[in-house]
Amino acid sequence: MRLLAWQIFLAHWGGARAEPGKFWHITDLHLDPHYKVSKYPFQVCPSAGFQSVPNAGPWGDYLCDSPWALINSSIYAMKEIEPEPDFILWTGDDMPHVPDEKLGEAAVLEIVECLTQLIREVFLDTKVYAALGNHDFHPKNQFPAGINKIDNQIAELWKPWLSNESIALFKKGAFYSEKLPGPSGAGQIVVLNTNLYTSNELTADMVDPGQQFQWLEDVLTNASKAGDMVYIVGNVPPGFFEKTQNKAWSQEGFNEKYLKVVRKHGCVIAGQFFRHHHTDSFQMLYDDAGAPISAMFITPGVTPWKTTLPGVINGANNPAIRVFEYDRATLSLKVRSPVEARGGGWQGLKCITTSPNAQLIHPPLTTEPQEGR
Template identity: 60%
Template structure:
């Protein structure tokens, strides 16, 4: 508990953060007309982080990579130090101190071998972060989902009851209703009335059961019965005229920074897609993490109409992924506010805030607005039709794609998104289905839009041209 005693929550709030308070609302409508909630994900606290002159001894999560010039708030080769996590929660408290609720989509332990953790260490890390959120937002409902790193061994979520599910439910007992505790203990998932309001529902899934690295579910048709449960919950939601949000950690589809890299096993991916297509009329938003990047995924009906969107919120950890084939997979720490219509659950907008890690280490911590979705991409809201329009803008113009690409790493990677980069991102966003994704790669790989064609051939020209607009 020592880290909590050092929390800025018990000290005066940084004056610079107070300047961010007006940014949580909307310029077009009054704040009172909107609901707002936080989404925070992928904190990946590394308790071993130490600022030292020896770049090889900064943190366990570097692996064999050195971390030269590491600072108080972290390093791009490391997972989050406590000061970074504390700073992110403190920024949430200052920017939007009274959210309607908070979505927390997991991955709390560092990227280290299983031998360096253990059940007790995982539960201790999740417990510390749970208490930090509770201290910052004591009256706020938190809908918390398990990440694949919130278990020991990591990613090996069992398709049935386990002691770790039970202990995690105990940590989150203040947030879970009795029925939620029961289903969570049996499979790590649950559903509740959103904010105890009639007609509103949230499904918090354990999609780690579908992760292709989970050996325990490799030959299981419906791990923990979650697909059947999800189908039943959404069927009853339709009968009751309920509107639902879906929350999870590992999303279906493909990773936009590595071509043809899926997360789900094929059958699980297909079943998830079919359930969204079947129940899209009651699904008003899907919120996931895992990528550490900022992106989204589109779902379409059989006629090609946009029916649902997954919003992938960037992570707090700046850790540069070691996934083979990803050239520069670091990011600046990010957190996100979603605005929604309380009468319909329509997602109206989002605002992403970030910490420029280089600036924070050299000068001072400064969480600032990175961008507002509707403002940046000129759409009226964040409905599926509007997000489809965003996708069309990305696919059709070099500068919108470049803007999105820089947001994708939370303003860390400012290099040009070339032709291959364009294909990887557009197809990952457009096609969750495995077969259609491969078809998209072939189709988009031979296509070039009039505006994007020349800049994509000359990456430097793209960045100069777009910056001048």
């Protein structure tokens, strides 16, 4: 399977009332540093496990995680499509899908550092709000609710993107909040560590791991008093995986706590941005009366890797990145659908909109993505 190019189209969400800005969301890179195109189908990528990969191409395969060429191409595609975003959301899951014994703390830190350097190289002066995914720890999914070596070293690595207060918070629990960039100062970004709420043996018996719920309550209350709107950014979303039945990501008690916070503070939450599904999706959150109060956008991943979760059909995906357009004063959103990697070159697709006059955003191109920048 050859992943050769990308395409972009637009979906409208809400209406802007001031000078629009744009920001990128990139996630689930899942670098497989040992990916190689080989005539030996069992030697293509460790992330395929014991599966044969007979038709691997230079940009990846649905049975494998991302080769470096694909990730490099995705970051440079962002620069080509929207070179001056207001900021970037990068929400983690950077490790390959391999057993814990094939990784380690050193490998986790090395991969995060490598990808950090790439993003910083391409978007040197752009603010990045970064989070860790459930795979970005060793052992995976087992995030402690306190100070640890990985969080501490990554906080130092991300110093150019974080305030001193955020660095201190990140070292304690891998969550933080910051003001949005720009002259308006109209909003805040809240980056959560929802890895604390998943199948995590270290936090299962805790009421509020890392005191993150109480911190979130305080941040949202203060935002309301200040007249700020808030974007919430996380990794593993609440709720269920729509591609299989009865697959909840969070432990039930933590899921209910999060929904309670959102229902209480929905008036200041302008958007929620999560990942983990690898596929393009969204969820609506409702109040107790059944009225919608908040939208949660689940950005698709760069990795094409086909999930091994039981019962999932069509578990692979075309690699994708997403750009949002937003109102800098109100934080209301217009959502560009994901740029997807497919064969055939850079292509523009029609807008997804209620208007009958949808038009191409970009004219079709026939070049392949850049491989070696």
